[in-house]
Amino acid sequence: MVRRLIQGLCFGSLLATAGADQVPDLLAADSECASEECTLNALQRHALLKKEPVAKMYGQCGGAKWKGPTNCEDGGKCVKNNDWYSQCEPEAAAAAPAPSPEPAETNKAKEETEEPAPTKTMAPLPARPKQPVPKTYETLNPIIARGNFLYDSVTGKRFFAKGVAYNPRNEKYDHSFGNSVQIAGWVDKCVPGTPKGGYWGYTADVIEDDKEEFWTEDLEAMADMGANTIRLYNLDPRKSHAKFMKKAASLGIYVIVPLTGKDYGFLPAFPAPECYTKDLEDYGNVGVNLLGFAKTLMKEFSQYNNTLLFTAANELAQLDKNGYAAFPCVKAFVRDLHNYQADCAESMRKVPLIYSDVDTGGGIARKVVADYLTCALDSDADAVDAYGLNVYSWCDETYPGDGKADNFQYSPYKDIKQDFEDFSVPFIFSEFGCNLGKFKTKCPYPDGRTWPDVKHFLGEDMGQFMSGAIAFQWSMDKEEYGLTLSPGFLAGQDKLYLLDNYFNLQKQYKKYDVNSTWDAPAGEVDKCSFVPSDVAPMEYKHKRPACPSKELWMKVQHEKRVDKVVDWSASWPSWRTAVNFGWLVPNMPFPFAIA
Numbered sequence: 293m294v295r296r297l298i299q300g301l302c303f304g305s306l307l308a309t310a311g312a313d314q315v316p317d318l319l320a321a322d323s324e325c326a327s328e329e330c331t332l333n334a335l336q337r338h339a340l341l342k343k344e345p346v347a348k349m350y351g352q353c354g355g356a357k358w359k360g361p362t363n364c365e366d367g368g369k370c371v372k373n374n375d376w377y378s379q380c381e382p383e384a385a386a387a388a389p390a391p392s393p394e395p396a397e398t399n400k401a402k403e404e405t406e407e408p409a410p411t412k413t414m415a416p417l418p419a420r421p422k423q424p425v426p427k428t429y430e431t432l433n434p435i436i437a438r439g440n441f442l443y444d445s446v447t448g449k450r451f452f453a454k455g456v457a458y459n460p461r462n463e464k465y466d467h468s469f470g471n472s473v474q475i476a477g478w479v480d481k482c483v484p485g486t487p488k489g490g491y492w493g494y495t496a497d498v499i500e501d502d503k504e505e506f507w508t509e510d511l512e513a514m515a516d517m518g519a520n521t522i523r524l525y526n527l528d529p530r531k532s533h534a535k536f537m538k539k540a541a542s543l544g545i546y547v548i549v550p551l552t553g554k555d556y557g558f559l560p561a562f563p564a565p566e567c568y569t570k571d572l573e574d575y576g577n578v579g580v581n582l583l584g585f586a587k588t589l590m591k592e593f594s595q596y597n598n599t600l601l602f603t604a605a606n607e608l609a610q611l612d613k614n615g616y617a618a619f620p621c622v623k624a625f626v627r628d629l630h631n632y633q634a635d636c637a638e639s640m641r642k643v644p645l646i647y648s649d650v651d652t653g654g655g656i657a658r659k660v661v662a663d664y665l666t667c668a669l670d671s672d673a674d675a676v677d678a679y680g681l682n683v684y685s686w687c688d689e690t691y692p693g694d695g696k697a698d699n700f701q702y703s704p705y706k707d708i709k710q711d712f713e714d715f716s717v718p719f720i721f722s723e724f725g726c727n728l729g730k731f732k733t734k735c736p737y738p739d740g741r742t743w744p745d746v747k748h749f750l751g752e753d754m755g756q757f758m759s760g761a762i763a764f765q766w767s768m769d770k771e772e773y774g775l776t777l778s779p780g781f782l783a784g785q786d787k788l789y790l791l792d793n794y795f796n797l798q799k800q801y802k803k804y805d806v807n808s809t810w811d812a813p814a815g816e817v818d819k820c821s822f823v824p825s826d827v828a829p830m831e832y833k834h835k836r837p838a839c840p841s842k843e844l845w846m847k848v849q850h851e852k853r854v855d856k857v858v859d860w861s862a863s864w865p866s867w868r869t870a871v872n873f874g875w876l877v878p879n880m881p882f883p884f885a886i887a
């Protein structure tokens with residue numbers, strides 16, 4: 293179903309111009325669509341869409357003074373009532389009346405781009421303090437999951453991942469896209485440069501040994517920012533990553549390693565084990581022996597002490613509502629990966645597997661999906677060992693109330709606490725750092741985000757159930773989330789440039805630390821099986837959830853309007869069973885081309 297990858301990205305117009313065989317190329321290369329509405333690379337548009345909050349059904353989505361979201365939630369369309377008020381209405385009802393405001397904007401944008409471009413020069417960027425010589429570590433101990441916390445397996449100290457997402461694409465700023473162009477009266481003062489190393493794109497393996505000259509200074513600056521964890525996105529299992537892992541370890545940095553490639557961590561709504569072994573052209577070939585792909589990465593990265601977690605899948609339902617029918621595939625995939633770890637237990641460290649969900653906000657889906665992926669359906673092996681949420685709801689606002697300037701009770705994280713405070717496995721924000729709201733980036737990006745939420749992660753409000761948070765993201769590109777400008781991003785800027793965004797996060801990461809109340813006492817440290825009840829003055833009450841009832845998983849899939857409701861209680865055969873019974877050919881092609 294090629295359509296799946298394309299719909300919602302370029303609204304179908306790619307389909308008109310591309311044959312099925314071209315689609316993986318379209319996604320990998322920075323291709324442009326033929327139609328005007330779709331001049332963005334599909335991945336860029338996805339990235340934009342996924343970061344933007346949406347207005348609720350029948351909520352306001354536009355109007356002269358409106359500063360909130362202008363896109364509607366799934367199934368809704370923004371309908372203009374008058375110049376002052378537009379509201380979200382169900383798509384079917386909205387189909388006929390009321391012109392959307394888009395055509396006018398498109399024309400305006402077009403007029404602007406047709407004006408002759410004035411020659412611009414750029415003022416030099418403000419000077420930065422010299423980076424100190426980084427602190428280095430001789431050894432770094434593996435981190436283990438116990439109950440719903442992470443611990444240093446040697447010292448027994450509780451571990452909190454102060455993280456940053458690392459996916460530099462070398463995508464230079466070219467004024468065609470980004471938040472700054474949407475700010476009335478904003479005069480852009482930037483001149484794009486030529487990124488060092490050229491354009492890499494979303495799916496590049498940015499940490500392979502051959503890219504050492506690019507990632508070395510990034511790693512050192514991350515360490516100095518106070519980060520102890522990096523989240524990665526796309527790796528090529530045919531490449532070596534030994535140099536990167538060693539350098540990261542020497543700086544005290546752990547790494548969250550993706551086991552899926554090419555896409556965002558997607559798995560199709562298709563029975564296991566074919567959903568992660570078979571070459572499914574209709575799914576953009578994402579499933580081409582994904583199990584072999586993942587095992588190869590597991591084998592390499594399990595040997596490094598500083599591999600923190602393996603991401604088994606990510607944001608299944610972000611690109612496609614039918615992701616809600618594909619969670620059984622995640623469970624089966626996780627089970628087969630756990631079986632592989634068990635088979636290799638003598639020579640392979642059991643690194644915890646995490647699933648990273650898109651934050652769907654209120655409603656039942658967030659909790660039902662989390663319970664499903666952490667429950668034991670057939671056995672513990674089909675449950676993930678840790679859980680992540682990619683959260684973009686605290687947009688640099690403060691939430692005043694009850695005489696406090698920044699009151700957690702009024703913040704969007706309060707609901708998340710409700711859903712996850714009694715969670716059975718370590719819970720992290722696998723991405724955070726909304727850049728909408730009061731703050732908008734304006735190239736060359738003065739001020740930046742202030743990260744007021746960090747103190748809550750580590751403090752009383754969330755410190756009892758969170759084990760990490762990954763700031764999105766290290767490098768600037770068209771999405772404008774960057775903490776830094778990669779060398780050559782702007783004209784005349786040849787070195788890595790640290791933005792105010794970076795220094796603001798540094799302040800937060802260095803100021804707050806994980807509460808030592810739950811560190812393991814010395815006597816417990818050598819035990820292989822300690823649980824929080826042994827090590828901390830807190831009651832161990834975080835039991836594995838029961839798997840959601842049929843009523844609940846039907847409700848979620850119906851609400852999300854999946855094309856075909858899938859049975860979440862079915863047990864699917866493992867890869868090995870399928871091979872033994874001759875349903876599958878064991879030697880799937882590998883290695884294979886990945887973009």
Ligand SMILES: *[C@@H]1O[C@H](CO)[C@@H](O)[C@H](O)[C@H]1NC(C)=O
Binds near residue numbers: 430432445
């Ligand atoms: C890896 O961790 C073990 C403890 O489990 C430690 O003895 C060893 O020195 C560490 N290795 C490195 C390279 O840090």
Ligand SMILES: *[C@@H]1O[C@H](CO)[C@@H](O)[C@H](O)[C@H]1NC(C)=O
Binds near residue numbers: 751
């Ligand atoms: C650590 O947590 C305990 C229990 O919630 C609390 O009493 C204590 O004040 C916390 N300490 C710090 C430094 O936040």
